[in-house]
Amino acid sequence: MDIHKFVVNGEYILLDVNSGSVHVLDPVAYRILDVFNGANDVAVIAEYAAEFGETAVCETLEELHELMAVGQLFSPDAEIPPVFAAKPIVKSLCLHIAHDCNLRCGYCFASTGSFGHDRGLMSPEVACRAVDFLLEHGGSRKHAEIDFFGGEPLLNMATVRAAVEHIRRREAETGKIFNLTLTTNAVLLNQEILDFLNQENIQLILSIDGRREVHDRMRPFAGGAGSYDVVIANMHKAVDSRQGANYYARGTYTAYNLDFAADVLALADEGFGRLSVEPVVAKDAPYGLCEDQLPDMFAQYDLLAAEYLRRHRDGNGFDFFHFNVDLENGPCLTKRLSGCGAGHEYYAVTPEGDLYPCHQFVGRDDFKVGTVFAGIDKPDLCDEFRQAHVLTKPECRRCWARFYCSGGCHANAEAFHGSIHQPYELGCELQKKRLECAIAVQIGLKRIAADKN
């Protein structure tokens, strides 16, 4: 009986978890599914005939049985795909180009750039060796991905340029296609750097938190002054220079701005059309989020979903990363089990060339799994990451959202529970709410498209 039903934006929605089928219900069907189990029509009629009329109940039951017959309701549990047993290929690296930063963000998981260790810059040699490591372990996959990350990667453009030059040379030699991203606070984005990033088709992830006062409170310079004015000016310059494409404006919300929908909309009002604003993850911090605040945060996602659809209907829509759920052509089951790929398909590389399962684990010394020079030296730990998926984690196996979040963030689980096998509950609750809103938004977008035709 693996279904989930919910109401968002006035829509009564049913998700059949194992098949991924989404249905919009009328109130009769919505209520009937409180009792219907696929084989108890008599009990359903007895329960609801007086309230809805026997004809409506019987019609609804007939439709429900039709859905069961075509595998779109009460579909059986998924099995682990055979291909999942194969040796994983490395798809992606996060290069910590600089363990240093020119901002002092209050919530920085990288301890303002240093990741709890000495501040340092990655040398061109380490970066180029990381590219070769990715090629050596990337199998026959056509694409490879590298994110230039920090700290702040623009503090070390010499290495970014050297790595890109090496990547282009190796692409020509191997036929592999690299997709490149650069995550930056935008402070040092000047015309020369922008020209290079645009010419090399490097996607930008630009960090900004929304409204000026919200941004400045958490993202000051080392001297304490807010960075908003510098950041917003550089972001406009960057986004305009690439005709509004190939970027995301990426923010973090905290307990200090529980009305974060206003921050998303402030960024949209600034003309940024590709947005991702996410909850902070923090333990025992005054800006950290807690369970008591969930109703407020849920209300913000409802508000955002309604406004998202209103703006799309009015022709001035924006893209909100977590409302993008592809209901027609989403990932296969294997992908949904492999999740973020941390520790088997995806690694972070420190300035020294050390490998960690992902950028969030850098600085947690027990999780160093090797180096780009010598390769993986903790294959058992990497395999533990691969096997920690939604069909093996007890909490996930029972959860309706398991094939969308893919088990949540391992680093958050480890930080809160000391184990990658026990998900971080607050993150789960927010993920589930975002997913409900995302499904409702996709239904709303279909209605808008249908109305226009």
Added chain:
Amino acid sequence: MGKHIQTINNAPLTKTALTGGCGECQTSCQSACKTSCTVGNQSCQK
């Protein structure tokens, strides 16, 4: 479309257990989030 139920999509996930796994899709955490693993919002690259 039924009188009481409208089905929105037809993309049976269970069938992809046998057909999927080509691995061409992007690493999910590598795109725009960096803190919250989300796979469902990706598209199949096949």
